[in-house]
Amino acid sequence: MNEHDSERISGLLDADGMVAVDHQDEADVVVLNTCCIRENADNKLYGNLGHLRAWKALKEGRQIVVSGCLAQKDRDTVRQRAPWADVVLGTHNVHRASELLQHATVHGSVTEIFDAAVLDDHAQFPSALPARRENSYNAWVTIQIGCDNSCAFCIVPSVRGAEISRPFAEIVDEVQLLVSQGVSEVTLLGQNVNSYGRDIQLSARQGGDGAVKLRPLFSELLGQVAAVPGLRRVRFTSPHPKDMRADTFAAMAANAAVCEHLHYPLQSGSDRLLAVMHRGYTAERYLDRLQQGRVAIDDLAVSTDIIVGFPGETDDDFERTLEVSAAAEYDYAYTFLFSPREGTEAATLVDHFVAPSVVAERFERLRVVVERSALAKHRDRIGRVEEVLVEGPSRKDPSVVSGRTRQNKLVHFTPLRPIRAGAYATVEVTGAAPHHLVGEFRELLSEPTHKRRLAVLAG
Numbered sequence: 088m089n090e091h092d093s094e095r096i097s098g099l100l101d102a103d104g105m106v107a108v109d110h111q112d113e114a115d116v117v118v119l120n121t122c123c124i125r126e127n128a129d130n131k132l133y134g135n136l137g138h139l140r141a142w143k144a145l146k147e148g149r150q151i152v153v154s155g156c157l158a159q160k161d162r163d164t165v166r167q168r169a170p171w172a173d174v175v176l177g178t179h180n181v182h183r184a185s186e187l188l189q190h191a192t193v194h195g196s197v198t199e200i201f202d203a204a205v206l207d208d209h210a211q212f213p214s215a216l217p218a219r220r221e222n223s224y225n226a227w228v229t230i231q232i233g234c235d236n237s238c239a240f241c242i243v244p245s246v247r248g249a250e251i252s253r254p255f256a257e258i259v260d261e262v263q264l265l266v267s268q269g270v271s272e273v274t275l276l277g278q279n280v281n282s283y284g285r286d287i288q289l290s291a292r293q294g295g296d297g298a299v300k301l302r303p304l305f306s307e308l309l310g311q312v313a314a315v316p317g318l319r320r321v322r323f324t325s326p327h328p329k330d331m332r333a334d335t336f337a338a339m340a341a342n343a344a345v346c347e348h349l350h351y352p353l354q355s356g357s358d359r360l361l362a363v364m365h366r367g368y369t370a371e372r373y374l375d376r377l378q379q380g381r382v383a384i385d386d387l388a389v390s391t392d393i394i395v396g397f398p399g400e401t402d403d404d405f406e407r408t409l410e411v412s413a414a415a416e417y418d419y420a421y422t423f424l425f426s427p428r429e430g431t432e433a434a435t436l437v438d439h440f441v442a443p444s445v446v447a448e449r450f451e452r453l454r455v456v457v458e459r460s461a462l463a464k465h466r467d468r469i470g471r472v473e474e475v476l477v478e479g480p481s482r483k484d485p486s487v488v489s490g491r492t493r494q495n496k497l498v499h500f501t502p503l504r505p506i507r508a509g510a511y512a513t514v515e516v517t518g519a520a521p522h523h524l525v526g527e528f529r530e531l532l533s534e535p536t537h538k539r540r541l542a543v544l545a546g
């Protein structure tokens with residue numbers, strides 16, 4: 088979400104006539120788009136602002152913008168510690184970035200943070216703004232902002248506010264526009280995508296089965312987006328296990344464009360800790376729903392997020408996490424050492440923090456379990472021919488090309504001739520490692536259709 092906001096701020100500045108440069112010395116404006124989910128985000132921000140003070144003093148007219156959720160959370164501190172910042176704006180003010188810069192040019196520094204609790208008149212979905220995208224063939228599309236949950240470790244609800252769903256038609260329109268510009272893969276983005284529409288009050292309407300429906304469902308959105316002609320791949324992130332419903336699995340199975348990949352955050356395998364975290368499911372329910380998904384969707388790849396060392400985690404709690412991880416047979420997992428985020432409930436549980444050496448040892452044991460299942464899954468794919476969306480030359484060896492399968496697996500292969508990013512090819516899998524596949528090029532399926540990268544004005 089934070090990277091998507093960065094694309095939108097860049098797009099707004101592009102649309103305002105600015106040009107991105109590679110080096111800070113060439114810049115007139117520097118934007119620091121902060122994310123307080125990152126560890127030490129505040130230390131990094133103030134360190135960078137310290138360096139930028141000297142940068143700013145070297146040339147008249149240079150400006151500094153601080154945006155993102157740290158600015159939203161710590162607006163006064165940012166102002167006090169870095170009064171030389173020209174603009175401080177929050178997560179709901181992204182659309183005002185260029186206006187505020189101009190304002191600061193004329194009137195001096197400005198801070199503008201919309202209070203997440205009173206957003207109704209101001210709700211702005213970053214996808215409805217111009218974008219400067221990293222590439223032209225895939226795109227994030229925001230379907231929802233904010234979150235109504237209260238996971239004990241998470242700062243998101245307090246910096247991004249309550250859940251607000253973007254209007255259904257606006258999302259589909261944006262996807263159609265993106266496809267007309269050469270995008271072939273979209274990722275629907277939200278904090279809890281499968282609760283999409285919960286806040287939308289529609290006048291009662293009859294569904295096809297005669298039942299009265301009050302709001303759109305995520306599964307319906309998935310179906311409509313997947314039906315946009317020319318769109319080859321649809322992904323979404325992240326669903327919440329407590330809101331995972333059979334109709335979402337059915338929509339994934341029924342729509343060919345929806346990729347066979349589910350990111351399904353576990354966080355812990357201990358029911359006791361899941362309750363302390365306020366996650367709203369048990370390990371058994373989590374695994375039951377996962378099994379429903381595997382039955383409904385052929386060849387489903389599953390990834391997850393797991394926190395190791397949440398306050399109060401006992402050896403027994405951690406054993407449950409290992410058991411559930413083994414049972415879930417993940418294709419990959421983002422594993423995190425618990426670290427407190429100021430302002431969250433978990434950060435107050437200081438008396439229950441787990442010793443770092445214990446956390447490190449558990450982390451290593453979990454890594455072994457996850458890599459074992461990932462490697463087994465990857466070895467099972469040897470000999471298969473997979474469709475790959477090409478991302479570009481490998482970082483380590485430019486003669487090798489990297490891309491992603493529909494299951495979101497990274498594949499490295501050597502093409503017969505250069506292939507542009509955004510092309511689709513078939514590749515036979517010949518080798519496997521825990522974090523990637525190796526393959527042999529078979530056939531070029533399509534070239535990218537985009538001509539050049541543009542700042543895109545949606546809607």
Ligand code: SF4
Nearest residue numbers: 234236238241243278
């Ligand atoms: S569902 Fe939980 S972890 Fe995800 S954004 Fe909401 S509060 Fe944070």
